[in-house]
Structure formats: C-alpha cells, structure tokens
Amino acid sequence: MNSLWAVTLATLKKDIRLEWRSKDALNSMLFFSLLVVVIFAFAFDPLAEESRHIAGGLIWVAFLFAAVVALNQTWARELRNQVLDAYRVSPAPANALFLAKALGNFLFVSVLEALMAPLFVVFYNLHVLGPAWQLIPIAILGTWALVVNGTFFAAMSLRTRSREIMLPLLLFPISIPAVLGMVAGTTAVLTGDNPAHFYIVLLLTYDVVFTTACLALFEMILHAE
C-alpha cells in the first residue's frame, strides 16, 4: 500500500512538473473550449431564459471535448524514449501509474473548468436559480467520471492505429450515463425546477463502478502484449 501511494505521488509530481513547464495540455484545452463556447454563442444567440435550459449541455459538451484533447496527450508522453516499456518491466504497481495519470488529468480538467466557468456565465448571462453549491459535487464527480474512463481508454487506444480518433469513439458511448447525469444535474440546478440529488447519486454510482473496473483491469491493459 505504501509503495502504491509513493509511486502514485512520484508519478503525479512528475506529470504536474512537466505540465507546469510545458503547459501543453492546459493551453490546448483552454483554447479549444474557448472556441467551443464562442462558436456555440454565435450558433444559438441565447437569451437569458433559454440559455439556462441549454447551458448545462453546452458546458459539459465543451469540457468533454476539451478533456479528450488532454487525455490523448497523457500516454503519448510516456511513449517517447520507451518510458512505458520501462515502467512495464519495473516492479512498481500498475495501478499506481493509472491513479497518478487519472489524478493528474482530474487536476488539469478541474483547472480548466475553474477558468472556463466564469466565461460561460458571461457569454450566456447565467444566474443560478437552484441551490448553487450542488454544482460543486456535480462538477467534481462528473469530472472524475470523464477522467477515470478517459485515462483508461486512452491507455487502451494507445495500442491501436490512429489512436487520436479511437479515444472519443471508445469513451463517448461508455460515458453516456455520466454525461446525462452531469447535463441533467446542471440544468436542474440552473433552472431550479427539480432537485439534482438523483443525478449526484447517479454520478457517484458511476464513479464507484468504473473506478473499481479500471483498477481491476488496468494491469491487464498495461501488460497486454
């Protein structure tokens, strides 16, 4: 257990340091989701009342697309200089690598969300009618739901041809219940029409089920040769 956390922390630190110096993932995600926001704003020209109903969907679709940009880069970085092969032969637990990558992605996507959320408020003239604090658990659980499966499928698509295209093809069908929970939950809070508790429970269930599945199967994916 100790070695698991030690390796996780070391890998996470390395990833954060790399990201801090290059800012590859964050910059591309930020600019990408900014573009999505602007294009949607032109396409819909939303008034305040309408926008409250569609904003939940727009926000999460933008973050979903942006997250894919970051997720595609996570493992590609390890392919250079055969880092992944070195990891495979080392005695370090496979799940530590997975956890570090997932936590790193979670951190990057969370930073993106924190930076983009004010922009959404500005562009769509949002003001929340329901209990606003519920957006925080929805955001945390929703981001983890995207990132944990995304990290897993990114590792999976690493072994395929044209891996950049493979990731969304694998990730989106599986993510449908999570996206539905995030979108419907956010809309419920924004409009204040109905309680969002059901969606928080749904996201929590999704997170628990798929985190367990990822941890159980990751070693096989890493060593599948």
Next chain:
Amino acid sequence: MKRLFPILSVLTAALLAYALYLALVVAPTDALQGDVYRIIYYHVPSAWTAFLLFFINFIASVQYLANAKPSSKTAAKWIVLAIGILGVIASFLPPVQRLLPAGMHPSAVATTVLAIPAFYFLIGKYFPGERLDVLAVTSAEVGVVFCTIVLVTGPIWARPVWGIWWAPGDIRLTSTLVLWLIYVSYLVLRRFSSSAQTQMLAAALAVFGALDVPLVYFSIWFFRTQHPQPVIGGGGSMDPRMLHVLLISWMAFLCFAFLVCWSRFRLELLHREVEEGHAMESLAGGAVAAKGSLPLNRSPQ
C-alpha cells in the same frame, strides 16, 4: 458437422418462410393498431436474439479475461457459481420481490439469473482458449446486425402508432441505442487494433459496456416509458395466438442467428489459421518457401 450446415440452412429458410406466413396471414389483426403491429414479429425476435448474443459476448469476454491468470480463473468460477445460487435465493425473498415490476414472476427472474452460470460453464467447456475470443467477435458482430434491425423497425412502427419516430429519453429505446453504440465501438476497436493485443482490449471494453448498460437504465429511470410492456415475464398481456406466432418467429430468428454465427465462427477460425500460417512462414524464412510446403497447405501431398 459440416454436412449439417446445408440441412440446417434449408430448415431455417423454411422456418423463416413459415414464420413470415404466420405473421402476415395467420396472426389476428390488432384491435387498436391494425396491421401495423405485425412488425413486432420481426422487431421483438430480433431484440431477443440481439440481447442473447450480447450476453454471450459478455460471458465469453469475462471468461477470456479471467483465463489470463490461473488464480483469477478459479476465482471467477466460484464467483459465477455464487451469483447463480445467491441470485436464485434472492429472487424469492420478499424485499427483492417488491423491487420487481408488477406482474413479473420471481421464477422468471431466477431462471434469468441461472442463465449466467449455465452459459459461463457451457461456453467455457465448448470454447476453450482462443475460441472464446472468436466466439466474442462472432456474437458481437451478429448481435450488432440484429440490434440494427431492432433500431430500424422500431421507428417504422412508432411513427404511425405514437406519431413520432423516436421518443427521446425513453428508457428502453435509449438503453438499446446505447447498447448498440457500445458494441459498434467494440467492433471499431477490434478493427483498429493490431492483432496481438486486440483480444484483451476488446474483452475489457465488453466488460465496461456490460457495466454501462444498467447505469444507462438507471439514469433514465426518472422518465416513464412509452414502450409497450414486455411480453414475457412482464406486465404486458398478449393474445395467445399472437404469442404463438411470436415464439415461432423467434425460433426462426434464433436458427438464422445460429447459422450466421456458425459460418462467421468458421470464417474467423480460418482467418486466424491463415494469419498464423503467414506468421510461421515468415518466421521459417526462405527454407520453407523453397520446398514449396507451406505450413498452411492442408492438401495431402
């Protein structure tokens, strides 16, 4: 076995024709919907067949993953056995029965639960090693075809009866669509992945898909369904004459699916044999090629 194939093909063709005749001529016209309802004789059997095939794919995938290590192989056997026993006991307990939809018999649930260990052990016995993976590909491919039939015939029926092609947010429609999407992505993964690791990756994806479907179902629990109630084991009721036609139709579809699966299974086996042959050939190098006896060459010389 090979001689059985043409006989079975003829039988299936006859059965399909007979089912079509029953569906179009013999089955009584629905009092409310008129003749439009007759599409269920294609829609429902396709759905049952598709779900059965996806179930087989899931079982084969789990078993493929479990067989990777001897320890997990034994563990999986006991877990599956425990699921069977506990499931049957649980389906007769009062608190669980309250959760079931009205009109669903506990014995129907118990039978469904028993199918898990039954299929697991049968498939494990008759499809050892690499054949498990071949079975998984076969069932996924044929299942996607049948699921496509379901998704095409559904809207054709819904347009005149509901007035809309598609009911967004409907529990059964959405979960079938998501199931279809997951299995299409499964097939895409198989196509795009290089041959050595495909099996493991695909099996893992199949497990993820199987975990996803109950969550999809749960996520749209909120919305009521427009879809008619299930005919068997559920609250729906049906004229016994119609049910009879439906079951014969299902028989025909099952035979057809079996036939397609069988030939696809053989094709996939041959395909792998050829690939292996090519690999062996390039390993052996020029020496084998010079003698002109490829490891692939099966004809007696």
